[in-house]
Amino acid sequence: MTASIQAYERLTRDLTVGRYAPGSRLPGERDLAGQLGVSRATLRLALSRLESEGTLQRSAQRGWFVPTQVLSEPPSTLQSFTEMARARGLRPTARVMRQEVRPASLDEAAKLRIAPAAPVLEIDRLRGMDGTPVCFDVVVLPSVHVEAMKDADLTDRSLYDELRRLCGIEVHRSAYTLMAESADADLARLLGITAGAPVLVGDEVAYTADGTPVLIGHNKYRGDAYRFEADLFRRA
Known part of the structure; x- marks a missing residue:
């Protein structure tokens, strides 16, 4: 067995058992070659093979x-962040950063069909999967419908599940828009990326089956961690 194959197999094993987490950087080539007992030229052959397989990325x-694990939204299917992560065998996490009642803005009131300045519950959470921050999530709900959630512990919980369990609200559909922008310094710090890195911004209004708007969502995903898919049809 050649040294490059041995290095490749050793690195593959280390990646498989999670020695290097998704989104993390490997040691420098000099240090890594020393750890594996090979030359840097031999190491690069192994690294290049892993790159061609999509197992590693080079900067x-x-x-x-x-590479960071990628969440993808199945075509025409409404899934929560928790459902998307679990469907891919990943552990979803949620750290609550804000959970308070405040007056609705004019835009929020219009989207939720409530009176201007009516009370709404805002919930800001940093969402992750397998310990890697992936999304900063802001949700606004009409306070009158979600009294039971004002003091609920939403750490590492699915918002859709808690709406159903605590409030009897079932989300049926979502009007969703997606655009790209650059991360500012605060968002970059939260998501563990560099300022100016690309993020995908999703805005939604979610409805129950009878067409009642029940939440507004504003989600900012790491650009390397989320993919949106859709089925597109031509008009007859």
Whole structure:
């Protein structure tokens, strides 16, 4: 067995058992070659093979990285963040950063069909999967419908599940828009990315089966961690 194959198999094993987490950077080539007992030229052969398989990513300025797990929304299917993560065998997490009642803005009131300045519950959470931050999520709900959620513990919980369990509200559909922008310094710090890195911004209004709007969502995903899919049809 050649040294490059041995290095490849050793790295593959380390990645499989989670020694290097998704989104993390590998040690520098000099240190990594020393750990594996091979030359840097031999190491690069192994790294290049892993890159061709999609197991590693290379940055000319920053070195070698383990790709972040990617969440994808199935075509025409409404899923919560928790459902998307679990469907891919990933552990969803949610850290609550704000959970308070405040007056609705004019835009929020119009979307939720409530009076201007009516009380709404805002919930800001940092969402992650397998310990890696993926999304900063802001949800606004009409306070009158979600009294039971004002003091609920939403850490590592599915909002859709808690709406159903605590409030008897079942989300049926979502009007969703998606656009790209650059992360500012605060968002970059939360998501563990560099300022100016691409993020995908999703805005939604979710409805019950009878057409009642029950929440507004504003989600900012790491650009390397989320993919949106859709079925598109031509008009007859």
